[in-house]
Amino acid sequence: MIKNYFFIALLFLGANLNAQTTLTQSENPNLVDDSGNACWNPGGLNPNTYNDNSFYRAYNLSDFSITGSFQITSVQFGQGSADTGKEITLKIHTANTDDLTNAVLTEQASTTHICNASNNLQVVSVPLSVSIPSNSTIVFEVFAPDSGTNTGELFFIGTNSAGQNDDSYISFSECAGWTDPTIVSDQYVMNVLGDEVLGIDDFKAFKLSITPNPTKDIININLDNSNTINHMNLYNITGRLIYRSVKSNSIDLSQLNSGVYLLEINTEKGKTTRKVIKN
Structure with a gap:
């Protein structure tokens, strides 16, 4: 896949001038118009129950022209469809490659979020703070756990068809048994927001x-x-x-x-x- 990377600088003009970077693989990171696939049980012995699902996106900082460390302040995910009260876990990892089918993930931070069905087909923002070293590959994971025999605990990641610049990945232990991240055709809306932390150089070229x-x-x-x-x-x-x-x-x-x-x-x-x- 040809990768055309973007970082979105949001400038707020006023007494102060603030800049924040959005890492995204979506051509339109603010649009959610459909739900991605997931491993769940729509019928049978325990209908409308949900299995473990993890949804992933990867971002190589150098591809976004970020040379310093990166201070993550929040994450965003598209909520395609979710039941009110469904608890999910949002995780930030670093990886040795942005090809997640062969990557080794190292968790850096996580937080939980309680879904509300009123946010279906919307982009949801959740605060999450962690500093990522320069030259890293960041992996954002949305983990939706198994509901057991409970119903009313469904979650489907939000997608759009506007185009993407790198692959989306899913893993689950049931269904097809994709226990490692596997590329899917769904185009997940998953963004990481933060700021590049500047370094101080010597600048000896002139006085x-x-x-x-x-x-x-x-x-x-x-x-x-x-x-x-x-x-x-x-x-x-x-x-x-x-x-x-x-x-x-x-x-x-x-x-x-x-x-x-x-x-x-x-x-x-x-x-x-x-x-x-x-x-």
Whole structure:
């Protein structure tokens, strides 16, 4: 499959400027218009009972041009159809490959969610916080457990037919006995939201200083005469963009809270990220 990767930067303009990245394999990550298949019992001895099902998507950070670590803040899944009260578990893994048929998964974090049928054919967002190292492959799993002999505990992942950029996977212990993730034709809507955490490089190619640092208000960026600033991005310590400056050698921090910030400086000769302290 040809992979055309996207990351969606959602910019909220106001007193602060925040940027968040959505990792998705869906051409339309906000549309749910159908339900995927699952292992369940529609009839027979225990009709309308449900077996273990896990639904997966994989995201290689480098494919999304993310070079730093990635701070996950929430996950999203399409709810095709679910009974109210059905409890599912949302898991984040890292993997040694994005081909999940041969991958080794290492769980990093999980949380539970109680479904509500009112969310059928909608994208559901659930907070989940974990930091993922750079150069990782992230795997998002939605696990819906066996209901035993209970009825009214069904869950079917949400899908759409708008197109996808990589495969969807399912595993279950019953039915076909797909105990390892197996590629399916269903196009799952499963997204991972978070922020790239910036690193601080040495930037020895040319002279640069920031004064005063620490500061209570204005900082000045001093370059040698052969270099000029194109723009600067100011991030908080988690890597969230809070301010952008264009063609200026100074920034006023007086309205910001005290703390440590990361200043990405983009110049004619390259870019660097430096630590700035606001008193």
